[in-house]
Amino acid sequence: MNRKRLEQILDVSLTMFREKGFDDTSVMDICNACGITKPTFYKYVNSKEELLRHYYDGALETLIQAMDEHEPSNDYVALIWIGLSMTASRSIDLGPDLLSKYMILNFHEHTVTARYSAGGKQRTVEAIRKAQEAGQIRNLCDPEKLFMALKNLSLGLTLKWIMTKGSFPFFSHYGRMVEDIILPDYDTVLKQTGVDHRKKTG
Amino acid sequence: MNRKRLEQILDVSLTMFREKGFDDTSVMDICNACGITKPTFYKYVNSKEELLRHYYDGALETLIQAMDEHEPSNDYVALIWIGLSMTASRSIDLGPDLLSKYMILNFHEHTVTARYSAGGKQRTVEAIRKAQEAGQIRNLCDPEKLFMALKNLSLGLTLKWIMTKGSFPFFSHYGRMVEDIILPDYDTVLKQTGVDHRKKTG
Structure with missing residues (x-):
């Protein structure tokens, strides 16, 4: 297994799916564009559908890193937003057509989307709890339920x-x-962090 | 067009879908069970998929009626819950498998589910506004945005x-x-209406 090869397959297939559509792109098309054989393709992924799952690879790491970087600011409202929006942005980036294929895949396999990842959840629940304690948000319900x-x-x-x-x-x-x-x-956020969200959200 | 015939087709097909699954029930199976011919079937519905849409027929009327009946109690929290839960209950009643077929139908036809019906929305937004005015809920955000x-x-x-x-x-x-x-x-709800939700939700 060669990580670079997998990334090439993912990049190429995503481009082809976007240009030609998911249904009109065959595994053979992807193989030809990558210069690989079908057996090689299937060493990396089990199916064309599984490619869609791989687009979420690394999403959790990226999220945790972004939250780590932002945490020292004590702006917990912004931290909550990072926690909620960053993984969703991978989905939105797929576009409506590919994302609908991914949803249907989840229907058929009875799997829940990758976005419910435990690590990201824990960090965001923590950010909600801190925002409540710091008085930065007014909703004081159970942080985990609020997150869900x-x-x-x-x-x-x-x-x-x-x-x-x-x-x-x-x-x-x-x-x-x-x-x-x-x-x-x-x-309260402004007083505690010096960040004026009103300027940004204007 | 005979309303009773359509209802028979809907009832029979729903039962068959539940017993055999959506994919394993053909239009011919439904016709045979109803004692009708295919041309008759297609006088009532354009496709097997469209049957799923029909299961929401009358949902809005049922909702409005339930809200009308409850409105005089001034228990706006309960009214909001009726507005939110009643049409969802039609979906849940379909069961996960049939409901996934219905969702996929909406994906393919780029239609939004029937539950976003304007009449039900208006009434529920109104209930949120009244709940805010009566102090029955603490979230004072724009009622329409809250509803959405x-x-x-x-x-x-x-x-x-x-x-x-x-x-x-x-x-x-x-x-x-x-x-x-x-x-x-x-x-506040208890003071205004005499209804003690804590007994119910215990």
Whole structure:
């Protein structure tokens, strides 16, 4: 197994899926574009569908790193948003058509999307708890339940985004809904961190 | 067109879908069980898939009626819950397998599920506004945005329910998440309506 080869297969297939569509791209097409044989392809992935799962590879590491970098700011509202939005951005980046294929794959295999990863959940739940303790958000419900509500909201909004072929800007809608739920107190955030979110969200 | 005939087709097909599965039930199977010919079947529905859409027929009327009946109690928290849960119950009633077929249909046709019906939305947004005015809930965000967040949460949780083959009790999970978001003030509800939710939710 050669990590670079797998990455090549993933890059090439994603480009082809986007250009020709998932259904109209065969394993043979991908092999030809990569200059490999079918047996080589199947050393790396079990099926064309499985490629979609691989696009989430490394998402958790990227998320944890971003949260680690932001944590010292004590701006827990922003930290919550990183926790909620970063993995969702991988999904949105796939685009409505490919993402619908991925959802259908999850339906058929009865698997839940990769975004419910335990590590990311734990860190984001912790950020909610700290935001509550620091008075940065007004919703004081159980942090884990709140997290699950926010994650399921993301999943639902993603579904609607797919169904309408990406007709609305996902992150601005999701961001507003998250704010409506956690009820940030930006005056407190400003006092504690010096960050004025009103300038950004204007 | 004969309404009774359509209802027979819907009832029979739903039963067959549940017993044999959607894929293993053909239009001919449904015709035979109903004692009709294929041309008659296609006078009522355009496809087997379309039957799934029909299962939502009348959902809005049922919802509006239930909300009308409950409105005089001034228990707006309960009214919000009726607005959010009643149409979702049609989906859950389909079961994970049929509901996944319905979702895939919406993916392919780029339609949003029937549950985003304008009439039900308007009434529930109104209930949220009244709950805010009466101090029955603590979340004072824009009622329409709050409604959309709660609806998308429902959709996301439904998706997770499908993906895990209905592994958790949908309504108790959804109900807890809705409470975490709207933040009901049951003491105020009790004072205003005499209804003690704590007894029920114990």
